[in-house]
Amino acid sequence: MTNGVPYETAWQNYQTGSSDPVQFDDSSKESLLKQFHPDYQTNTTTTLQIGANQGDVCQRQLAQVLQSNSLIDEVDLAGASIVDTDVLIIGGGGAGCAAALVATENDARVILTTKLRLGDCNTVMAEGGLQASVGVDDTPQQHFEDTLRAGYFKADRKLVSQMVMDGPDVVRWLIQLGMQFDQESEDPFASLSLKRAGGTSAPRILSFRDYTGLEMMRVLREAVTYRPGIEVWRSKPVVELLSNEFGHCAGAAVYDMRHRKLMLVRAHAVILATGGIGRMHLNAFPTSNHFGATGDGLVLAYRLGAKLRELDSFQYHPTGVSYPRHLAGSLVSEAARSAGATLLNGLGERFVDELQPRDVVAASIIRECEEGRGIDWDGQVGVWLDTPRLEQQRPGILQRFGSLRHLAHKCGHDPAEKPFLVYPTLHYQNGGVVIQRNGSTSVPGLFCAGEVTGGIHGRNRLMGNALLEIMSFGWRAGVAAAGLRHNAPHRRLTIEHVHKWQRELTLAGLPLDNHGPQLYPDYANFNLRAHIAGEI
Amino acid sequence: MDHEPITIDVEGRSVTASPGRSIIEAVWEAGHVHVQGVGCLGGVCGSCRAIIRRADSTEVKMVLACETLIEAGMQVTFVPFLERLSDHPYQIDSFKDTWQLVSQVNQTFPEAAHCRHCGGCDSACPKGIKVERGVNLAVEGQLGAAGDIFETCIMCNLCSHICPEFIDPNHLGLLVRRVVPSLVVRPFNLMQRLNQLERGELYFDYEAPEASTEERD
Numbered sequence: 105m106t107n108g109v110p111y112e113t114a115w116q117n118y119q120t121g122s123s124d125p126v127q128f129d130d131s132s133k134e135s136l137l138k139q140f141h142p143d144y145q146t147n148t149t150t151t152l153q154i155g156a157n158q159g160d161v162c163q164r165q166l167a168q169v170l171q172s173n174s175l176i177d178e179v180d181l182a183g184a185s186i187v188d189t190d191v192l193i194i195g196g197g198g199a200g201c202a203a204a205l206v207a208t209e210n211d212a213r214v215i216l217t218t219k220l221r222l223g224d225c226n227t228v229m230a231e232g233g234l235q236a237s238v239g240v241d242d243t244p245q246q247h248f249e250d251t252l253r254a255g256y257f258k259a260d261r262k263l264v265s266q267m268v269m270d271g272p273d274v275v276r277w278l279i280q281l282g283m284q285f286d287q288e289s290e291d292p293f294a295s296l297s298l299k300r301a302g303g304t305s306a307p308r309i310l311s312f313r314d315y316t317g318l319e320m321m322r323v324l325r326e327a328v329t330y331r332p333g334i335e336v337w338r339s340k341p342v343v344e345l346l347s348n349e350f351g352h353c354a355g356a357a358v359y360d361m362r363h364r365k366l367m368l369v370r371a372h373a374v375i376l377a378t379g380g381i382g383r384m385h386l387n388a389f390p391t392s393n394h395f396g397a398t399g400d401g402l403v404l405a406y407r408l409g410a411k412l413r414e415l416d417s418f419q420y421h422p423t424g425v426s427y428p429r430h431l432a433g434s435l436v437s438e439a440a441r442s443a444g445a446t447l448l449n450g451l452g453e454r455f456v457d458e459l460q461p462r463d464v465v466a467a468s469i470i471r472e473c474e475e476g477r478g479i480d481w482d483g484q485v486g487v488w489l490d491t492p493r494l495e496q497q498r499p500g501i502l503q504r505f506g507s508l509r510h511l512a513h514k515c516g517h518d519p520a521e522k523p524f525l526v527y528p529t530l531h532y533q534n535g536g537v538v539i540q541r542n543g544s545t546s547v548p549g550l551f552c553a554g555e556v557t558g559g560i561h562g563r564n565r566l567m568g569n570a571l572l573e574i575m576s577f578g579w580r581a582g583v584a585a586a587g588l589r590h591n592a593p594h595r596r597l598t599i600e601h602v603h604k605w606q607r608e609l610t611l612a613g614l615p616l617d618n619h620g621p622q623l624y625p626d627y628a629n630f631n632l633r634a635h636i637a638g639e640i
Numbered sequence: 641m642d643h644e645p646i647t648i649d650v651e652g653r654s655v656t657a658s659p660g661r662s663i664i665e666a667v668w669e670a671g672h673v674h675v676q677g678v679g680c681l682g683g684v685c686g687s688c689r690a691i692i693r694r695a696d697s698t699e700v701k702m703v704l705a706c707e708t709l710i711e712a713g714m715q716v717t718f719v720p721f722l723e724r725l726s727d728h729p730y731q732i733d734s735f736k737d738t739w740q741l742v743s744q745v746n747q748t749f750p751e752a753a754h755c756r757h758c759g760g761c762d763s764a765c766p767k768g769i770k771v772e773r774g775v776n777l778a779v780e781g782q783l784g785a786a787g788d789i790f791e792t793c794i795m796c797n798l799c800s801h802i803c804p805e806f807i808d809p810n811h812l813g814l815l816v817r818r819v820v821p822s823l824v825v826r827p828f829n830l831m832q833r834l835n836q837l838e839r840g841e842l843y844f845d846y847e848a849p850e851a852s853t854e855e856r857d
Binding site (some may be wrong): 313396 | 660661662665668671672673674675676678679680681682683684685687707709721729730731732733791792793794795811814817818819820821822824825826827828829830832833834837842843844845846848850851852
């Protein structure tokens with residue numbers, strides 16, 4: 105990367121501003137993505153050699169963990185205690201909580217296990233909002249079409265149509281649980297305020313300030329904590345799924361961090377709601393994701409035989425903080441651009457329609473920086489997100505953006521006086537485990553919901569569809585999983601699928617000493633074997 | 641800029657890291673294992689609570705370790721997740737009668753009326769929320785005003801841990817915020833859309849021209 109325009113010069117250019125009206129060339133989106141979006145760079149992908157997606161293109165770092173060996177072996181299971189439940193939910197974010205609440209409403213006993221605490225997840229960090237077509241000038245049909253178009257028509261239509269039709273019901277359910285949304289006035293009957301997301305045909309974003317996810321998660325967390333029938337386990341990562349004699353999912357091997365021992369959970373159904381992969385820092389990008397987003401669910405599901413999709417497609421959110429360095433990757437919500445904030449390069453010029461889909465905006469920023477028009481601030485490169493002019497045009501608007509102001513404060517500036525320096529940040533895994541409408545996978549007994557799944561967003565996600573997805577598919581998976589509670593208990597709890605997997609690894613010449621899932625990011629210095637042995 | 645490493649004390653261990661690091665990043669950089677009590681790393685999940693004392697200060701402060709930068713001589717102790725001693729379980733759908741709302745809230749959190757006005761909750765809050773005022777307003781029955789005070793609460797539970805009357809202020813704050821939408825808010829545009837869906841008035845066309853592309857296989 106060329107270093108770009110030095111900070112002082114760029115700041116002069118910013119203050120002068122460019123008076124030229126900007127015309128954006130929309131014809132070259134495809135070549136823009138091919139040339140600058142990280143997904144399309146050939147050196148970032150490889151081909152999977154084993155598993156249900158053998159022969160498919162996959163991001164290189166992801167392929168390495170997907171084709172990893174188990175963290176445990178037969179000997180580790182000996183003497184482990186067994187706990188029985190109807191539904192085991194893995195992951196304490198929005199999808200896991202929605203699934204847990206609905207499963208208990210359907211009379212299932214639930215254990216929800218998380219490697220951190222309940223609510224340590226990406227949901228709590230979602231700032232922008234939730235898409236649901238409630239506007240007078242909007243329909244679920246338009247929501248369906250916008251979602252498909254943004255995902256380059258690669259999404260699964262039956263999943264998308266179900267999700268958009270669930271949208272209004274999801275909002276009703278959340279309001280009944282006690283979640284607040286911004287409304288047009290203080291009147292309790294006032295319409296929900298609607299904002300427009302990039303790449304959509306109508307205003308459809310429902311939000312609460314610019315911390316919608318925090319509002320959603322604190323309500324869900326409280327509801328789950330107080331709901332009889334849900335047992336919440338914290339500090340208990342799942343290290344392997346368990347299979348029965350037919351290869352169906354029969355439960356999971358869970359590591360108890362506090363007591364340093366493995367335990368086995370036998371369940372009629374398992375719901376993986378483990379979220380995304382940001383903390384794998386694909387292609388050396390910073391991330392907006394929470395600490396636990398290490399892609400564990402993908403690894404566990406793939407080893408048990410589940411089919412995955414779009415393993416080479418990730419969302420880089422256009423506006424991650426670039427300076428200061430220690431905050432790199434922290435997110436400035438799309439709500440800022442949605443409200444009218446523009447992006448400017450080091451010459452003080454706009455270079456893209458800021459409300460294009462995220463992949464286009466991100467690729468445009470990377471183009472500006474690679475071609476030397478970015479701003480170089482003490483070695484950190486990016487473009488301006490122009491909050492001061494937004495405030496000038498709409499005085500008082502930044503008051504509504506608490507998260508944005510808090511982030512600016514941490515960066516050491518006043519967002520009404522100085523723009524943010526931003527660069528794309530690894531934000532979302534577009535693909536994931538292939539599911540049916542009820543969240544079921546190609547492995548009987550295994551369900552998935554939320555970011556760990558694929559098929560809803562195609563190759564690019566719209567703002568606001570993630571918060572809708574986790575509720576819609578969390579519900580669906582919760583109902584379907586609870587429906588299996590009358591099945592006969594699994595007679596055998598094994599890791600036979602791991603032995604088969606090890607044979608495949610060996611035949612393909614892949615290393616056996618590469619273990620996964622990762623559980624925690626490398627830089628946190630965790631090692632499961634050392635932890636079990638009491639060495640760390 | 642000064643690039644000299646900074647040394648802090650974390651639970652009796654000496655931790656040396658580059659300047660500009662948060663407490664958590666410093667612990668990692670020094671090679672220590674630290675995987676619990678870490679969450680969003682963005683200041684909204686309340687997971688990484690810590691008690692600190694700065695070198696030049698007698699004050700003991702509660703902070704979030706993900707957004708507190710290290711300073712030479714700083715002493716740090718992490719606050720682990722604590723099982724709650726007092727608890728106020730409720731089901732939101734048990735709040736049905738709006739005339740009984742204030743008394744039902746007070747019955748659910750009976751200790752709230754015993755507030756000693758010690759200000760402990762205010763000093764514990766890493767987000768600067770006027771917790772005590774919020775509790776007092778809720779007891780008076782000013783539920784809307786009380787709820788507004790807790791709008792930016794991240795549910796870190798530090799105020800609940802410190803309260804000598806076991807009020808659980810942040811959970812009380814969340815309850816008074818939850819009852820409003822649950823019982824009262826019925827937005828016009830949402831209601832209209834739900835009615836349309838119930839009456840089956842929204843026709844859905846999977847194969848609409850706008851939903852397809854020639855590239856589609």
